[in-house]
Amino acid sequence: MRAQSSRFRPKGPEGREAVRSLFSKFRRVLDLxxxxxxxxxxxxxxxxxxxxxxxAYLVKTVHEVTSLARQVIYSLNALAEYRYLKLFDRFESIxxxxxxxxxxxxGPDAGSLVLSLDRIxxxxxxxxxxxxxxxxxxxxQDALVSKRPLDGFAVTALGxxxxxxxxxPAPKKLxxxxxxxxxxxxxxxxxxxxLRLTASVFDPEDYSGLxxxxxQTWLRDVEAKSFVGALRRVLENAxxxxxxxxxxxxxxxxxxxxxxxxxxxxGLECRVRTFVREGLMEAMEILAGKADSSDAPSWTDAERWxxxxxxxxxxxxSTIAPITGKAALSGEGxxxxxxxxxxxxxxxxxxxxxxxxALEHAVGAPVTMAATADDKGGLAPRNASPLPDTRRxxxxxxxxxxxxxxxxxxxxxxxxxxxxxxxxxxxxxxxxSQDTDPWIFPLGAVAVSPQAGPxxxxxxxxxxxxxxxxxxxSSHLATxxxxxxxxxxxxAEKALSLLPEGxxxxxxxxxxxxxxGVLEELLHGHDVGNEEFYPTDPEYIQLRxxxxxxxxxxxxxxxxxDFTPQGCxxxxxxxxxxxxxxxxxxxxxRQRRGGKGMRHLETRRLLLDAPLDLWVMDVESAVxxxxxxxxxxxxxxxAPLRAFLRGLELKxxxxxxxxxxKLRHIFSAMDKSVGLMMGGSPYAGQSxxxxxxxYVNLSLRLGYHFSVVDALLSGDANNNYVYFRFVGxxxxxxxxxxxxxLIRAVLESMNFRVTxxxxxxVGKLKVGEARAMAHALTRIGxxxxxxxxLDVNMASDADVESFAALFLKRIRDGQSDDTGSxx
Amino acid sequence: MTTNLDxxxxxxxxxxxxxxxxxxxCKRLKPAFVKAGYDVETFTDSASALEAFKDGEFDIVIxxxxxxxxxxxxxxxxxxxxxxxxxxxxxxxxxxxxTTKESFKKGxxxxxxxxxxxxxxMDLVKRLERERLDPKG
Numbered sequence: 001m002r003a004q005s006s007r008f009r010p011k012g013p014e015g016r017e018a019v020r021s022l023f024s025k026f027r028r029v030l031d032l033x034x035x036x037x038x039x040x041x042x043x044x045x046x047x048x049x050x051x052x053x054x055x056a057y058l059v060k061t062v063h064e065v066t067s068l069a070r071q072v073i074y075s076l077n078a079l080a081e082y083r084y085l086k087l088f089d090r091f092e093s094i095x096x097x098x099x100x101x102x103x104x105x106x107g108p109d110a111g112s113l114v115l116s117l118d119r120i121x122x123x124x125x126x127x128x129x130x131x132x133x134x135x136x137x138x139x140x141q142d143a144l145v146s147k148r149p150l151d152g153f154a155v156t157a158l159g160x161x162x163x164x165x166x167x168x169p170a171p172k173k174l175x176x177x178x179x180x181x182x183x184x185x186x187x188x189x190x191x192x193x194x195l196r197l198t199a200s201v202f203d204p205e206d207y208s209g210l211x212x213x214x215x216q217t218w219l220r221d222v223e224a225k226s227f228v229g230a231l232r233r234v235l236e237n238a239x240x241x242x243x244x245x246x247x248x249x250x251x252x253x254x255x256x257x258x259x260x261x262x263x264x265x266x267g268l269e270c271r272v273r274t275f276v277r278e279g280l281m282e283a284m285e286i287l288a289g290k291a292d293s294s295d296a297p298s299w300t301d302a303e304r305w306x307x308x309x310x311x312x313x314x315x316x317x318s319t320i321a322p323i324t325g326k327a328a329l330s331g332e333g334x335x336x337x338x339x340x341x342x343x344x345x346x347x348x349x350x351x352x353x354x355x356x357x358a359l360e361h362a363v364g365a366p367v368t369m370a371a372t373a374d375d376k377g378g379l380a381p382r383n384a385s386p387l388p389d390t391r392r393x394x395x396x397x398x399x400x401x402x403x404x405x406x407x408x409x410x411x412x413x414x415x416x417x418x419x420x421x422x423x424x425x426x427x428x429x430x431x432x433s434q435d436t437d438p439w440i441f442p443l444g445a446v447a448v449s450p451q452a453g454p455x456x457x458x459x460x461x462x463x464x465x466x467x468x469x470x471x472x473x474s475s476h477l478a479t480x481x482x483x484x485x486x487x488x489x490x491x492a493e494k495a496l497s498l499l500p501e502g503x504x505x506x507x508x509x510x511x512x513x514x515x516x517g518v519l520e521e522l523l524h525g526h527d528v529g530n531e532e533f534y535p536t537d538p539e540y541i542q543l544r545x546x547x548x549x550x551x552x553x554x555x556x557x558x559x560x561x562d563f564t565p566q567g568c569x570x571x572x573x574x575x576x577x578x579x580x581x582x583x584x585x586x587x588x589x590r591q592r593r594g595g596k597g598m599r600h601l602e603t604r605r606l607l608l609d610a611p612l613d614l615w616v617m618d619v620e621s622a623v624x625x626x627x628x629x630x631x632x633x634x635x636x637x638x639a640p641l642r643a644f645l646r647g648l649e650l651k652x653x654x655x656x657x658x659x660x661x662k663l664r665h666i667f668s669a670m671d672k673s674v675g676l677m678m679g680g681s682p683y684a685g686q687s688x689x690x691x692x693x694x695y696v697n698l699s700l701r702l703g704y705h706f707s708v709v710d711a712l713l714s715g716d717a718n719n720n721y722v723y724f725r726f727v728g729x730x731x732x733x734x735x736x737x738x739x740x741x742l743i744r745a746v747l748e749s750m751n752f753r754v755t756x757x758x759x760x761x762v763g764k765l766k767v768g769e770a771r772a773m774a775h776a777l778t779r780i781g782x783x784x785x786x787x788x789x790l791d792v793n794m795a796s797d798a799d800v801e802s803f804a805a806l807f808l809k810r811i812r813d814g815q816s817d818d819t820g821s822x823x
Numbered sequence: 824m825t826t827n828l829d830x831x832x833x834x835x836x837x838x839x840x841x842x843x844x845x846x847x848x849c850k851r852l853k854p855a856f857v858k859a860g861y862d863v864e865t866f867t868d869s870a871s872a873l874e875a876f877k878d879g880e881f882d883i884v885i886x887x888x889x890x891x892x893x894x895x896x897x898x899x900x901x902x903x904x905x906x907x908x909x910x911x912x913x914x915x916x917x918x919x920x921x922t923t924k925e926s927f928k929k930g931x932x933x934x935x936x937x938x939x940x941x942x943x944x945m946d947l948v949k950r951l952e953r954e955r956l957d958p959k960g
Contacts, residue, residue, distance in 0.1 A: 046938055052852065053938035054845035056889070056916040395857060403858070510941070531855040531941055539847045 022586070023619045023692065025079040029582040032072045033575045034718045039065045040551050040572065041474040047543055048473070048482040049422030049533035050510065058539070059102055062546060066095045069571050076578040080585050084578075087565040091574055098549055107545040113159035114177045116184070117152055122535045123545045127156040128253040129202030130386045133535075135255055137362040138369065138384040141355055144462045145443055150381050151188060151258050152195075153181045155231060157251030160199075163228070164235045164252070170228050182227065185258060194259035197230060198383070199238035201252050231256075257382070267372040268343055271302075272356040274309070275366035275391060282391075283316055284309050286352055288343045288373070303343045310523045311426050311444060311464070313353035318342065344373070351379055354444045361485065364534040365389045395525065403521040410506075411516040413499055414467070417492030419509050420478035422532050424525070425464035425487045426506040426518040429499045432459050446507060448499050452477045452490055460486055465507035467514060469495045479551070489514070558584075559755065583710060583723060586690075586697055603688065606631045609649045610785060612687055612700070620692030638691040640711040640722075643774035644698065647781025700784065707784060711777055713770040720773045722765040724752070724780055726787075739787055742803050746783055750776050783807070837952065838862040838880060842872040842898060843887040843914065848937075852885070855941055856948075869893035876902050881909060882956060883948060888915035888922060896925060903930045910955050912947060914939065 043061060046053050073087045101107050107123050109115065120128055120136035128136075132154050142149035155163065155178070162174055170178075186192050231254055238252055273285045289302035306317040320342045344352075356369045366387040372380045395403075427446040434455030441447065447463040449456055452471020457480050460466050465487040471477060472491050481488035487509035492498075499505060499514060506519040510531075515522075533540055550571045555563050558580045568574045585592070603615040604623070607630050616623065616631055627635035633645050690697040698709040710723040726743055740761045747754045752763035765776055786807050839861050841852050849865035856863045864879070866872035869892055876884070884902055888895035899911050913926045918936040926934050932951050935944060 042938070050940055050942070051938040052848055052941055052944070054843070054848055054916060056845075057938050060916060394854070400858065400860065404860075525858065530858075531851045533851065537847055537850070 019617070019690070020619050022079060023690075023695075025075050026582050026586055027695075028075045029072055029079065029578055030712070030719055032068050032075060033579050034716060036065055036068045036072065036571065036575050037718055039068070043543065043547060044479050044482060044551060045420075045473055047533070047540070047547065048420055048478070049531075050419050050473075053539075055539060055542070058542060058546060062098050062102060062550075065550060065571060066091075066098065069574055072575050072578045076582055079582055084565060084581065087568070087574060087577070090565050090568050094549055094568075094571060094574070098546060101542060101545045101549075108549065111158065112156055113162065113174050114181050115154050115156060116181060117150075117154070120154060121544065122541050123548060124156075125541060126251070127158065128154045128255075129157075129200050129251065131198075131200040131202065132253050132255065134359070134363055134367060134384045134386055135257070138359055138381050140461075141358045141362060142381050144358075144438075145351075145355065146380075148189075151185060152256050153185060155254040155256070157202075157253055160235055160252045160254055163231055163254075164239065166232060166236075175228060178227065178231075182256075185256075189258055196257045196259055196382070197234045198255045198257070199234045199252055200255065201238055201250055203250055259382075267374045270344070270352055270371045270373055272352050272369045272371070273366070273387060274356050274360040274368070275387060275389075276306070277390060278306070281306070281316070282309065283307060284313065284353060284356065286344065286349060305344065305349060307349065307353055309357070310518060310520050311357075312518075313350060313357070315346075315349065348373055348379070355379075355381065358443065359384060364485075364536050366391070399521070399525070403525060406519055406521040410519055412513055413503070413505060413516050414489075414492055414495060414514040415512060417467070417489040417495075417512050418473045419512060420466075420473045420475075420488040420490050421481040421486055422510045423465070423485065423487030424506065424508050424510075424522055426504070426523055427464040429501055429503045429505055431496055431501045432456065438462060446499075446505055448495050448501075450496055454480070460484065460488075465489075465509065467492050467495045467499065467507065469493060557755070586710065604629060604631050606633065606636065606689070608633070608645065609651070612648065614687045614689060614700075617688060617690045618692075619690055620695070622691045622693050636691060637693055638689075638696055639694060639770070639774065640696040640713045640777055641689055641691055641698070643713070643777035644696070644709060644711075644781040644784075647778035647783070648785055650782055650785065709777070709780060711773065713773050713777075715770065717769050718767055720766075720768055720770060722752075722763075722773055722776050722780070724761075724763045726761045742807075743783060743787060745804050746779070746807065750779060752776070836860060836862045837882045837956070839864075839883045839885060839948070840872060840876055840879070840881040841865045841885045842869060842890075842895070843867065843885075844890040845887070848887070848914070851941070852944070855945060859945060861948075869895075869898045873898065873901055877905060883951065884909055884911045885914060885944070885948075886911065888913055888926075889917055896922075896929065899926065899929050899931060910951050912944070912951070914944070 039061060042051075043065075045051060046057075070088075070091060073084070073091055076087070077084050097108050106126055109119075109124060109127065112124075112127060115124060115128065117136045117139045120132055122133055124136075125133055135150075135152070135154075139150045139152075159174055159177075162171055234254055235252060238254075268288050268290065271287045276283055276285045283306040286305040286307065287302040288305075301321050303321055304319040305315055307313045307315050352369075352371065352373075355371075356367065359369060360367050363386060366389060368385050368387050369381060370383040372382060374380070425446070427444050428442070429448055430441060430445045432441065432447045432449050434451065434453050436459060438458035438461075441459050441462050443462050444464045445462075447456070447459050447466045448468075449459075449466070450469045452468040452475050454476045456466070456468075456477055460477065460480055461484050463486055466477075466481060466489070468477070468488075468490045469492060470490075475490065478488065478490060487507050489495075489507065489509050489512050492512070492514075504517055506515045506517065506522055507513075508515070508522060535541065548570075552570050553572045553576055554569050555567055555573045555577055557563060560567075563577065563580075565574075565577065568577055603617045604627075606614045606616050608614060616636060618636075622636055622638040623631065624635050624637060633642060633649075636642070687698065687700045689699075694714045695712050696709065698707070700707040700709070708723070708725040710721075712720055714720055724747065726740065740756050743761045744754045744756045744763070747761070747763035750765065752765045754761065754763040756762075765773065768776075837860075839856055841849055841856075841863060842865075843849055843852075844867050846867055849867060853863045853865050864875060864881075866875065869890055872886075873893070884899075886895045886898050890898075893901070895913060895915065899913070902909055902911065907930075911931045913922075913931050913934045914937060915922065915934075916937040918934065923934050932955065933947055935947065
C-alpha cells in the first residue's frame with residue numbers, strides 16, 4: 001500500500017486533549033483498582049493468621065475499601081459518559097450489607113430458611129449452630145476421599161421456627177424450598193434415599209468452646225410426601241427435651257442427611273473422638289461395634305482403640321473383645337472363641353483417624369464422628385459433632401523444655417519463602433504438579449510443588465500442608481489455603497530438591513521452616529494453646545463474612561449476559577466490571593468517539609522492518625521531542641510497543657512463500673467479520689498505536705484479519721496486563737477457525753485466559769512482572785507476523801498442531817527469549 | 824516455633840505485660856510469647872493492668888492506645904513513672920504522626936500499627952532486649 005502523507009495535521013489540540021483526559025480517567029480506574037486489590041489481599045492474609053488485628057481494623061478497612069470502590073465506579077462513569085449509573089445502586093446494596101455485618105447483624109444469608117451442606121460455612125453459625133457447621137465440614141472432608149460423600153441440607157433456625165408453629169400450615173416459600181432441596185439431593189444421589197433427621201438446639205451467640213448438641217432425634221424411612229410432618233415431629237421432640245441452658249435466644253436447626261446408599265451392606269459402626277484424656281495420656285479414641293436392631297450402635301462391648309493424635313496416628317492401646325464363632329476352631333478343641341482378631345484393620349484405623357483429624361483441623365477443635373464401615377471396603381461418615389474442648393490452654397514448663405530440646409536437635413530441611421497460612425502439620429512428602437490426579441494424592445500427605453497455580457486446589461484440600469517454589473501469599477492458591485486453613489509456605493526456593501519425595505517432614509508454616517521427621521512436641525504444641533486464628537474466634541467469623549462480600553470474583557466472562565452491574569455480588573465484581581468496561585471504552589475509542597475529536601488527533605507514521613502500515617498517536621509524551629515526521633521504533637519510548645515490535649519485526653516469522661490463494665478464499669472473506677472492527681474510521685486500511693510510556697493500545701490490520709493489543713507495563717505487577725483480540729481472515733470459515741485455534745493454543749501456553757468463538761480469539765494476561773509481560777508481548781508480535789495469511793494454508797485440523805510446532809521452531813531459529821510466564 | 828534458646832542460669836525469664844481491650848489480641852499474642860520463653864500476663868482493662876504492674880516485676884509492657892478509661896498514653900506515663908526502667912511498645916490501629924511523636928516523647932521504645940505480623944512484634948521485642956535490656960559491652 002502506498003503511504004499517505006506522513007503527517008495528518010490536526011485542526012486543533014482539543015482532540016488530543018480529549019484523548020489524554022480519557023486516558024487519565026482510565027489510569028485512575030487502574031490505580032484505584034490496584035489499591036482495592038491491595039486491601040483485599042491484606043484482609044485475606046489476615047485470615048491466614050500471620051497478622052494480629054482487632055475489630056477496629058475491620059471497621060477501618062471496610063470503610064476504606066468501600067470508599068475506593070465508589071471512586072472506581074465514579075471514574076468509570078466519567079470515562080464512559082455515565083453509562084453505568086446502575087452500578088452505584090448495586091454498590092450501595094453491598095455496602096449496606098457490609099455495615100450490617102460490622103454491627104454484628106447476620107450476613108447476607110440471614111433470611112435463609114434452608115441451606116444445603118455445601119452452602120454452610122462458619123458464617124452460617126447463627127443459623128445452624130456448631131453441629132451444622134461440623135456436618136458441613138464433614139461433607140467437605142468426605143468429598144475428598146469418596147465419590148459419594150455425605151450429603152444433605154439443614155432447615156435453619158428461622159425455617160424451624162416457622163415449621164414449629166403447628167397452628168398454621170408451613171409457609172409456601174418454605175415448602176417450595178424444602179421440595180427443591182429434597183429434589184436436588186435425590187438428583188445428586190441418583191434416586192430417592194433414606195433420610196435421617198436430626199434436630200440440634202443451640203445458642204447462636206456461643207462462639208467460645210464448642211459444645212455437643214443437647215438433643216438429637218432421628219427417624220428412618222422418611223417419605224417425601226410426609227416430609228414436612230416428619231420435620232415437625234422432630235422439632236416437637238427437640239422442643240420437649242431442650243435444656244434450659246440454651247437460653248432465650250436458643251435456636252433449633254434440623255439436619256436432613258441421606259443415609260448410607262447401600263443399607264443392605266453389613267456394617268460396622270465406628271465412633272471417633274479426636275481428643276480424650278486418660279490420666280496423663282491425651283489421645284484419639286476409636287470405638288467399633290456391630291449396630292443393634294434399632295440401628296443405634298451399642299458401645300458396651302465395642303472394640304476400643306486409643307491412638308496418637310499425631311500422624312501416623314500410631315495405636316497406643318487397644319481393647320479387643322473376643323469374637324464368638326459358630327463352629328469350634330479346628331485343631332484346637334477349645335470351643336469357638338477367637339481372640340486377637342480386631343474388627344478394624346490398621347488401614348481402616350488409619351482411614352478413620354485421617355478423616356476425623358482432618359475434620360478437627362477444619363473445625364478448629366476436637367470432634368466426635370460416627371461412620372459405618374461396610375464389608376465391601378467402604379467407609380461412610382454419618383454424623384459429626386463438636387466435643388467440649390478440654391485441651392489445656394497453656395503450655396507448662398515441661399512442655400516448653402521438651403519443645404526447646406526437640407527444636408535444638410531437629411534437622412532443618414528448608415527455611416525460607418512466605419507464609420500463606422499459619423499452622424504446623426506433618427506427613428510424607430509427595431511431589432505434585434497441576435497435572436497430578438488429586439484422587440491418587442494420599443490424604444494427609446505434604447504436597448510440594450514447583451508452581452502455585454489454582455489447578456493445585458483439589459490437592460491442597462487433601463494435603464496436611466503445602467510447600468511451593470513459586471507464588472506468594474497474595475496468589476489465588478494462597479486464598480484457597482486460607483479458606484481451608486492448610487498450613488502453606490510459598491516461594492520456597494529449591495523446595496523440590498530439599499524435600500525429596502517420600503520423606504517424612506514437619507512443616508511449621510509460621511516459621512517458614514520444614515523439619516525432617518515428625519516433631520511430636522511441635523505438633524503437640526497445638527493442643528496446649530497457640531497463636532493461630534481459629535474459627536471459634538468471633539473476629540474470624542466476622543472477617544469471613546466480610547470477605548464473602550468483598551473478595552470473591554463471580555463475573556468472569558465479559559461476554560456473559562450476567563456481566564452487568566446487577567450481576568455484581570461483591571466489591572471485587574464491581575471493580576473488575578469497571579476495569580473491563582474501562583478497557584473496552586478505550587478499545588472502542590475510535591468507533592465511539594470518531595465524531596467527537598478523534599479526527600483532530602495528530603498521528604505519525606512508524607517505519608518498520610515489517611509489512612505493516614502503522615501510525616502512532618502519542619497521548620503521554622512517549623515520542624522523543626526531536627523525532628522526525630516519520631518515526632522509527634527508537635523514537636517511541638513506549639515499553640509495551642517496543643516489546644511487541646521486537647517480535648513483529650523478527651524476519652523468521654514473516655512467511656516469504658506466496659499464500660495458496662484460491663478464488664473461494666477471496667469470496668469467503670466477504671463476510672460480517674471483515675467490517676466489524678474498523679467500521680467507518682478514517683484510518684481504515686492502516687494500523688494505529690495509541691501510546692504512553694507504559695501503555696499501548698494497538699489496532700492492527702494485516703490483510704483481512706484484525707487484531708487489538710492493549711497492554712500496560714509498569715513497575716507495579718498488580719497493574720500490568722496484556723489483552724489480545726484477534727478476528728477475521730481471508731480463507732473459509734473452517735480455515736479461519738483453525739488459525740484461531742492455533743493462536744489460542746499459543747496464548748494458553750503463555751498462561752493467558754482465552755476464549756474462542758469461531759475465528760474470534762480473546763486472550764487476557766493479568767498481574768505479572770513487566771519483564772514477563774514484555775515476553776508475552778514479543779510473542780504476540782511474533783504470532784502476528786507468523787499468522788498473517790496462515791489461514792489459507794490450514795487445510796485440515798492437523799495443521800493446527802504442525803503450524804504450532806513450526807511457530808516454535810521459528811522462535812528458536814530467531815533466538816527469541818521463550819521464557820514468558822503468566823499470572 | 825522458635826524458643827528463647829539464649830536463656831542461661833544468669834537470666835530469669837523476661838516478663839511481659841500485654842494490655843489491649845480487644846481479647847483477640849491478648850489471646851493470640853500470649854501463647855506466641857510464652858512459647859518464645861517469656862512470662863506473660865494479659866489484661867483487657869487498664870485499671871487491672873496498672874494494679875498488676877505495681878505488684879509485679881514486668882520488664883516489658885505492650886499496650887494498645889485507644890481504650891476506655893485510662894488510655895494507652897496515660898498508661899504509658901503511669902508505668903514509666905512507677906518504674907522508669909520498664910520498656911514499652913505501643914500497638915494501635917489508629918496510628919498518626921502526632922500519636923507516634925507523643926509516644927516517643929513519653930519514652931516508648933517503638934510504635935507498631937495494627938495489623939502487624941506476629942513475627943514482626945516478636946522480632947521487635949528481641950531487638951528491644953538486645954539494645955536496652957542486654958546491651959553488649
